[in-house]
Amino acid sequence: MPVKIVIPTPMQRYAGNQEEIETTGATVDEALGQLGEQFPDLRKHLFSPEGKLRNYVNVYVNDDDSRYLDGGATVIKDGDTLTIVPSIAGGLDSVGHGGAPSFKLTTDPETMEFTNDEILRYSRHLIMPEVTLEGQKRLKAAKVLCVGTGGLGAPLTMYLAAAGVGTIGLVDFDTVDVTNLQRQIVHRESTVGKPKIDSAEQTLKEINPNVKIIKHEVMLTSANALEIIKDYDIVADGTDNFQTRYLVNDACVLLGKPNAYGSIFRFEGLASVFYAVDGPCYRCLYPEPPPPGLVPSCAEGGVLGVLPGIIGVIQAIETVKLILSEGQPLIGRLLTFNALKMQFRELKVRKDPNCPVCSANPTITELIDYDEFCGVGRGNEVGEDVEHSEEITAVELKAKIDRGDKFTLVDVREPHEYAIAKIPTAKLIPLGTLAERVHELDTADEIVLQCKSGARSARALNQLKGLGFKKLKNLTGGITAWSNDVDPTVPRY
Numbered sequence: 175m176p177v178k179i180v181i182p183t184p185m186q187r188y189a190g191n192q193e194e195i196e197t198t199g200a201t202v203d204e205a206l207g208q209l210g211e212q213f214p215d216l217r218k219h220l221f222s223p224e225g226k227l228r229n230y231v232n233v234y235v236n237d238d239d240s241r242y243l244d245g246g247a248t249v250i251k252d253g254d255t256l257t258i259v260p261s262i263a264g265g266l267d268s269v270g271h272g273g274a275p276s277f278k279l280t281t282d283p284e285t286m287e288f289t290n291d292e293i294l295r296y297s298r299h300l301i302m303p304e305v306t307l308e309g310q311k312r313l314k315a316a317k318v319l320c321v322g323t324g325g326l327g328a329p330l331t332m333y334l335a336a337a338g339v340g341t342i343g344l345v346d347f348d349t350v351d352v353t354n355l356q357r358q359i360v361h362r363e364s365t366v367g368k369p370k371i372d373s374a375e376q377t378l379k380e381i382n383p384n385v386k387i388i389k390h391e392v393m394l395t396s397a398n399a400l401e402i403i404k405d406y407d408i409v410a411d412g413t414d415n416f417q418t419r420y421l422v423n424d425a426c427v428l429l430g431k432p433n434a435y436g437s438i439f440r441f442e443g444l445a446s447v448f449y450a451v452d453g454p455c456y457r458c459l460y461p462e463p464p465p466p467g468l469v470p471s472c473a474e475g476g477v478l479g480v481l482p483g484i485i486g487v488i489q490a491i492e493t494v495k496l497i498l499s500e501g502q503p504l505i506g507r508l509l510t511f512n513a514l515k516m517q518f519r520e521l522k523v524r525k526d527p528n529c530p531v532c533s534a535n536p537t538i539t540e541l542i543d544y545d546e547f548c549g550v551g552r553g554n555e556v557g558e559d560v561e562h563s564e565e566i567t568a569v570e571l572k573a574k575i576d577r578g579d580k581f582t583l584v585d586v587r588e589p590h591e592y593a594i595a596k597i598p599t600a601k602l603i604p605l606g607t608l609a610e611r612v613h614e615l616d617t618a619d620e621i622v623l624q625c626k627s628g629a630r631s632a633r634a635l636n637q638l639k640g641l642g643f644k645k646l647k648n649l650t651g652g653i654t655a656w657s658n659d660v661d662p663t664v665p666r667y
């Protein structure tokens with residue numbers, strides 16, 4: 175049976191950079207098996223060494239999760255589309271039966287009052303039958319916590335403020351960097367270098383001075399998450415790392431709060447509402463995170479500047495719908511968006527009867543150590559260590575070059591990055607091609623590996639070590655450190 179398999183962006187590099195692959199098979203397993211034979215590197219990412227589909231990978235047959243069909247044995251027919259959806263680096267009574275949810279806010283909306291200025295400001299809402307003064311009171315009474323004021327948090331918080339959500343909590347501990355401005359539209363040229371929550375507060379207050387902003391300038395952790403989240407009605411997760419995503423999910427499940435979720439990568443996005451009170455949670459969709467380093471972060475993989483605008487606004491709409499108790503929330507549905515194709519798809523998400531956190535017999539009943547769970551240290555998305563003796567600083571590398579030492583400098587970034595900035599004399603061997611081009615290197619030579627930040631080159635170092643290379647060094651901080659400490663004419667990106 176010819177079937178189409180849709181390959182997600184992070185895995186396309188293991189599939190000859192193709193988005194869709196035609197293959198054959200009578201079942202899901204057969205089709206995936208064929209795919210794995212065509213692309214052995216991809217097989218390693220899809221299946222464990224024992225041949226089991228890895229559990230951070232979901233396979234949909236048309237729009238249905240194969241886990242709830244017959245799993246790998248699900249029979250497929252001519253023209254079916256299999257979609258591989260890996261995790262990509264939230265009491266309603268309506269779900270599945272169409273009616274409007276009734277969502278109880280912690281503050282009684284009837285106690286809300288408006289000035290004449292506010293009445294005028296919200297007039298386009300007030301004349302809508304789905305909002306009216308009653309709905310606007312609900313918006314004013316609502317308290318929404320936005321985790322992260324980055325790409326997703328920017329449009330999300332700006333629209334929530336404009337719509338008149340009374341209290342917006344912001345969690346962020348980062349400062350505004352010039353590389354944020356390409357997409358994080360809540361921040362401005364004038365606030366570069368300032369704390370993001372102060373920068374965001376300034377913009378939100380300019381949009382709507384009636385909104386109360388509560389700033390949490392902390393990293394959300396197992397120690398503080400329940401305390402911070404408990405006073406809010408809804409959480410909107412705009413984070414970009416798996417530790418915080420699972421932490422937010424578990425905290426929301428434990429506290430019975432809905433989570434308007436969004437995530438983005440390059441030109442693709444995902445959105446859903448996870449609300450364990452009446453639907454699945456994030457763990458029902460992805461019980462475990464991918465191993466560190468497999469899914470690149472936006473800093474590593476890039477993100478189209480406009481994309482978080484689309485996904486963040488979907489999070490904002492879902493948040494407003496929950497507050498108003500109008501329409502059908504994105505609970506139990508995963509919306510996928512591909513900007514290049516300008517295509518939305520909707521996939522079903524079911525509540526997992528064995529979910530470790532939201533099922534009837536959960537194994538997780540309090541917050542856990544999410545760094546350990548995700549296999550990473552905080553702030554270290556690399557997950558790959560090199561020995562201290564294998565590190566070389568940019569200044570030491572410069573001295574080495576000046577002395578005329580004999581060694582090979584290998585740049586493991588992508589060609590388009592090499593075109594932006596490079597260290598003269600570096601030989602370009604992108605990490606993904608290292609295995610097939612290893613014959614170009616000599617185990618007898620000293621080799622210094624370099625990338626943008628030191629993360630990918632650390633992976634390359636360990637890969638070469640496994641192949642018997644002994645004289646290896648990793649440039650700490652990558653070409654960014656070279657630009658900072660040795661040659662400022664090399665652009666940073």
Ligand SMILES: [Zn+2]
Nearest residue numbers: 455458529532
């Ligand atoms: Zn669950």
